[in-house]
Amino acid sequence: MDVLSVLFEAFFWILVILAIWFLFVETVVRAVRHFVHFPIPAFITRFIDNPLRRAIQPPGRVVDWIGISGGMEVLEIGPGPGTFTMEAARRAGEAGHLAAVDIQPSVITKLETRLRKEGIRNATTKVASAYELPFPDRTFDRAFMITVLAEVPDKRRALLEIGRVLKDDGLLAIGELLIDPDYPRRKTVTRWCKDSSLRLVEEHGGVMHYLLAFRKADG
Numbered sequence: 001m002d003v004l005s006v007l008f009e010a011f012f013w014i015l016v017i018l019a020i021w022f023l024f025v026e027t028v029v030r031a032v033r034h035f036v037h038f039p040i041p042a043f044i045t046r047f048i049d050n051p052l053r054r055a056i057q058p059p060g061r062v063v064d065w066i067g068i069s070g071g072m073e074v075l076e077i078g079p080g081p082g083t084f085t086m087e088a089a090r091r092a093g094e095a096g097h098l099a100a101v102d103i104q105p106s107v108i109t110k111l112e113t114r115l116r117k118e119g120i121r122n123a124t125t126k127v128a129s130a131y132e133l134p135f136p137d138r139t140f141d142r143a144f145m146i147t148v149l150a151e152v153p154d155k156r157r158a159l160l161e162i163g164r165v166l167k168d169d170g171l172l173a174i175g176e177l178l179i180d181p182d183y184p185r186r187k188t189v190t191r192w193c194k195d196s197s198l199r200l201v202e203e204h205g206g207v208m209h210y211l212l213a214f215r216k217a218d219g
Helices: 003-035 042-048 051-056 059-066 085-092 105-117 155-165 186-194
Strands: 073-077 097-102 123-127 140-146 166-177 198-205 209-216
Touching: 059 085, 059 140, 059 166, 059 198, 059 209, 073 085, 073 155, 085 097, 085 105, 097 105, 105 123, 140 155, 155 166, 155 186, 166 186, 166 198, 186 198, 186 209
Parallel strands: 073 097, 073 140, 097 123, 140 166
Antiparallel strands: 166 209, 198 209
């Protein structure tokens, strides 16, 4: 068997394994998550920020779509290992600030370690629920959730709370990834937001991932 044949066979089996994994995720895991809503366990977050994820859903491109610029006040809900946190904080710059909120203390602890290691000084973290954000009304220019909203049991309550802390001309960006077990379709996310007084103003992305930007209906 020549080298080309070996490579072809290896590539074939990689595709088979990926297909089986995708079917497993899209059937068994999705079925469980449909009935039982819970945040991704903290120990799994270390595997979320990987080269494949970054190739499919590049943090820099996603942050470009969110539209973060120097001096902005930015809120991230459900930062996980900080896949998008670092880039967003850098875009906000020294004159801006990023607040990262997660309901799991262990996730926040790990994120704080990474922020210190990468020298990010304009970001703070808080352990808090999306239902009760510890910020005053109309604080943020941008808020974003990447592969998070579908995990929240009471989406309307969370979205209304985000709307409360968002400035009248601010934007909420919601990003989703096809291979995520909780992946919702664009029209589903749009419906959730419409029911929470948020209107769609921008769409980005393609088949593998997308980002939708919303503004308060009266903003």
